[in-house]
Amino acid sequence: MNIDWIKEAYYLIEATISLSLSYFINTEKRIHILYLITSMILAYYVYKSSNIKTSFLKYLFPKKVWMSQSAFVDYSLFCFNSLIKIVMIGPYIIVGFYIAFYTNELLLEIFGFPNYSLGVTQTIILYTITLTIIGDFLSYIVHLLMHRIPFLWEFHKIHHSATSLNPITQYRIHPIELIINNIRSIIIFGLVTGFFDYLSSHSIDKLLFLGVNVFHFAFLLFGANLRHSHVKLRYPKYLEFIFISPFQHQIHHSSNPRHFNKNMGSKLAIWDYLFGTLVLSASTSKVNFGIPKENLNYNSFLSNLINPFLNPINKMSKYLRSIIKEKK
Ligand SMILES: [Zn+2]
Ligand SMILES: [Zn+2]
Numbered sequence: 001m002n003i004d005w006i007k008e009a010y011y012l013i014e015a016t017i018s019l020s021l022s023y024f025i026n027t028e029k030r031i032h033i034l035y036l037i038t039s040m041i042l043a044y045y046v047y048k049s050s051n052i053k054t055s056f057l058k059y060l061f062p063k064k065v066w067m068s069q070s071a072f073v074d075y076s077l078f079c080f081n082s083l084i085k086i087v088m089i090g091p092y093i094i095v096g097f098y099i100a101f102y103t104n105e106l107l108l109e110i111f112g113f114p115n116y117s118l119g120v121t122q123t124i125i126l127y128t129i130t131l132t133i134i135g136d137f138l139s140y141i142v143h144l145l146m147h148r149i150p151f152l153w154e155f156h157k158i159h160h161s162a163t164s165l166n167p168i169t170q171y172r173i174h175p176i177e178l179i180i181n182n183i184r185s186i187i188i189f190g191l192v193t194g195f196f197d198y199l200s201s202h203s204i205d206k207l208l209f210l211g212v213n214v215f216h217f218a219f220l221l222f223g224a225n226l227r228h229s230h231v232k233l234r235y236p237k238y239l240e241f242i243f244i245s246p247f248q249h250q251i252h253h254s255s256n257p258r259h260f261n262k263n264m265g266s267k268l269a270i271w272d273y274l275f276g277t278l279v280l281s282a283s284t285s286k287v288n289f290g291i292p293k294e295n296l297n298y299n300s301f302l303s304n305l306i307n308p309f310l311n312p313i314n315k316m317s318k319y320l321r322s323i324i325k326e327k328k
Helices: 002-025 033-049 056-060 069-089 093-111 120-148 150-160 167-171 175-199 206-210 214-221 237-241 246-252 270-274 301-327
Strands: none
Touching (some): 002 033, 002 069, 033 214, 069 167, 069 175, 069 301, 120 150, 120 175, 120 214, 120 270, 150 175, 150 301
């Protein structure tokens, strides 16, 4: 019995390590080796144009960024989230196809067969554009809610408690946020896929919808890894109204209250522009990362995992104590 338990734990650890490492060779993941290399090339451009005195290697890999306490929290949460994916999330894409199926059925029931059906090329182009824009808008809305609703902020705070940024910080999220993000992606994927399945009269192989999204690929190729880094890659001003530059995302992580709840877009900056939360990179030269000091600290893996539950309990007991005191 005991041996079985040890065996299970061993397989789970093995699966967690191999899933974590697979991110470096999975073209859909931001930290795929190719995107890390293109990010380094862009970092070299920033290095050259900033007249930095140290060597490029020292500029790219400072100990205080990659070996900081904050970075080790990132690495451990990255691995822990792989474990959560194995145990809790599973092949969620099947759920996406279920939603697509029922969306298609519902549209057929309401509108009947469409008079005109889209061809394969038309479907791929329109589907990719729609999925990118609607997906990005929903990411913005969910991110906005994470910042504005105190209960959700407790979980999203984990991403913002990082005091130094490296590409793995992207995965520094609380498992609850991981689950919320997955649900968001499944719903959007299902609805948009179902809609285009209907418009193309059900004639396209479902697997086509899983193909590489050219916009996402371009986003990954053009320095997505620098968003969580110390490399200040800015875009020309006009472009920062359309796309969030890496430095604009670094401003999102700023500990300066002036920057709180700003630049919440994922790929596109237009939502921030429309909702008045856009900050251009030219307005800032230096940012410190992190959240304002609190009673609880966010320096360890465990504290980041537990604090979102502890914080509301602490606030509640403080509130109750103040009521009791008033009554006395
Ligand atoms: Zn945020
Ligand atoms: Zn971030």
